[in-house]
Amino acid sequence: MNTESEKIYDPKTQSSLKNALASVQLTIFLMSLTALTVLIGAWCPQDSANGKEKVVEQFGADTAKLLTQFGITDIYHSPFFLSLIAMLTVNMIACSFLRVFPRIKLLQKPLPFLSGRDIGKLPVNTSVALRGNDQSALTALAVKLSGRGFKVATNGDKLLAEYGKFGRLAATVTHIGLLTLLVGVTITSWTGFSGFQPVLLSSHLDFSQSEHSKLWVGKLPKWTVRVDATHREDHPTGEPKQWFSKLTVLDPQGKELKSQEISVNNPLSYDGVDIYQSSWGLDHIILNFNGKEERLDLRPMGKLYAAFLPLDQNTVMLFSVRADGTIKIFAKRPDWEGPRQLAELTRDKPAKLGPVTISLVKVVPVTGLQYKCDPGLPITYIAFGFIIVGVLMAAIPHRHVWVCLETAAPQGVCAGNENKSQEEIPLASKVLYFGGRSVKAKVGFERLIKTLESQIASEFGLPDQKSEKNEQSAGEIHGKVNSSQNRKEHMLAGSAAGANAKDAGGDS
Amino acid sequence: MSDMQMALTNTAGITSVMSFWVFVASNGFKNRKELLVKIGSWALTLAFAALTAAIITRGIDAQRFPLANLYESLLWFAWATMGAYLVLAKAYGVRQLGWLASLTALLMFLYGSWLPQSQHDIQPLVPALVSYWRWIHVPPLIVSYALFFLGGLSGFIQLYQAGRIASLYTAIATVSLAILAVVLGTFTSVETAWLQILFAGASLIGMVISFRLLQRVDKNRGDLKLAETYDDVSYRCIAIGMPALTFGIITGGLWANHAWGTYWSWDPKESMALVTWLSYAAYIHLRVHRECSSEKLALVSIVGLLLTLMTYLGFNSLGLGGLHSYGNFK
């Protein structure tokens, strides 16, 4: 059986290298291998996401070592995976240019109108003997077909209708999308960078610690970002609601270039770099003990933050920072039942603990900033669009219907209902032959033809035919629509059931 | 859960059980077949309507789009399975698929109802899920999974109608073992490593044997014309499931980029969806190139069903979490 792609691309006339590169078997093999590799990557925790510890925890040290050795813990950066993608790319480019894109031309080639005899050879075909002699049945059929979305062309007593021609560009559109995606991803991986940095209030974010790929040829920005202010907003329950940071972009000389307050889902963009608010916390407090400043690191404790100051072997002082900025001071000893509150401290009210005066100098927050530069992103997004549209188009069935109005042939062998004996069709009357093909939705197409057949038969057909048509059950198709493949068999069996349209389509 | 919602969900569950048995019975009573099939379809339509109402009620009760945890996603899955079947039945007149579709919906109801109460209760969303992207990203995925399930199930019927009985039984056993692994992983504390081996081992060995057994044809069984119909149905399911999956994966990427600045992070669930996507891309290429018999394609669609099961339920229940572990409740 000859598909159109084979008509365009004839393997026999091509070199064996070209054949190998443009082979769809190779595509399927590579796709399956890629799927398997990704499956393994999904199963085994990856270094980049979880660090090595997760693998050791899950499989034990020995197995983890083995997995690392074989590159399975970083499979998406392994030479094996990258060369697999490279081979898929070469295969896709070869296929696209040799097999897929040339089809666009083919779409413009007009199809011929068919005679009743040829219609009889189509995968799905039928005929209706008409009552009258005029063309009204043909016209009615044309109207019905265009009502169902077919593009109809007529030529005298012949008609050709096509549905979903546009869908035939599916492969082209999808593959252009995939190639574009590769371009976008490659640009990003060669010139993009990303990273995360916790930045204290009044400190600067720079890009010196950013991550990028091995083949990187990009440039890091010279400008830096200063955190001017940062705070959090809470729900009444104490859960964090939103985090804010006011950022200022500074050039190397310290000139202010841009200022903006960011929050989660509301990043700052400057010079192709996006800076996201991704976490927030309190880092440390600075307290003044009788004139001596002391820095105490804070740790998150549930919804609050606390700093610990050991006084002696057994006693620990605990500074708990509330959301409103007040600090409660506790002491804790093993022989006490719980911590005891000693004093409360606010920005303008120092606390006196015996001989010691403690005052709050400042609470220093830290804002977690995520940044990225993704120069390929617009191209990637365009690619996404193409891919979505392409696969959608692939779901559109492509259908052809040919119709021909002819004077009934004496033997009635040209087409259609073989089980209809000759006498049923008066010689002088006309017969409407119609049939067609659809590869992607054969059964639906057979039902369509069947429906049209019974409609035409009841409106324009000979009376005896009409009753016969109406007997057909609307259930699963065992109907009278014929398949050219099994026609001889059916003539012998006297039945019009069964079809093997699998190979009959002639196009995809 | 409000009483209204409970009543509607139960109605959907009970009518889908009914429809399953009526469809099964229709195969037993040859002379009442038409009538029974009609009743079965009506019951399924009723179940579908009740479930639609149940999901809407849940959304109103929760004051949010009702697709945020595993239980809700199972309701959606059952809904999509029934809906897709009803459309297919109308377009193709495929009746045999009816009992498999109601069986699938029913299993999803059962699975859902066995989940702990915390899953049934309406709970506030974790911050990561508070986004309009949730209802752009998730429903197409669930719909695609449901369509891929129906595609695989049509593959089963196709094998039967093509007389590939030995291959069919092996494939059924394979899928059953995979489902067993998922169920054990969800409801028991069996070591997940064993379940992973059960799932992967059964799938691999079972499908290899099924492919081998394809040569054995029992000429007295089935109906080739129907085999062809189901071949077509299977292809339609996949051809429509594929854009839905593509849309779901890509919008997931857009969401991720919007939320934390990267559209792909090789998260396990993400990767698994890509595996499924690649395998159906392979199916489509096998299909348009026609180097493959339609029975082989049926088996490929069953491999796809296994991968879909893995992506949808397997990953959380077999202990391979990742970012999307909101489906995990243990």
Ligand code: HEM
């Ligand atoms: C990576 C290497 C790939 C190669 C070499 C390749 C090759 C081909 C070829 C030769 C065709 C047949 C064209 C025709 O006869 O109409 C085709 C069709 C198609 N391909 Fe690919 N392909 C590749 C990847 C993909 C991927 C990853 C997808 C994603 C879904 C895809 C989607 C499609 C679609 C939708 C069609 C049209 C199918 C139809 O007409 O129903 N391709 N491809």
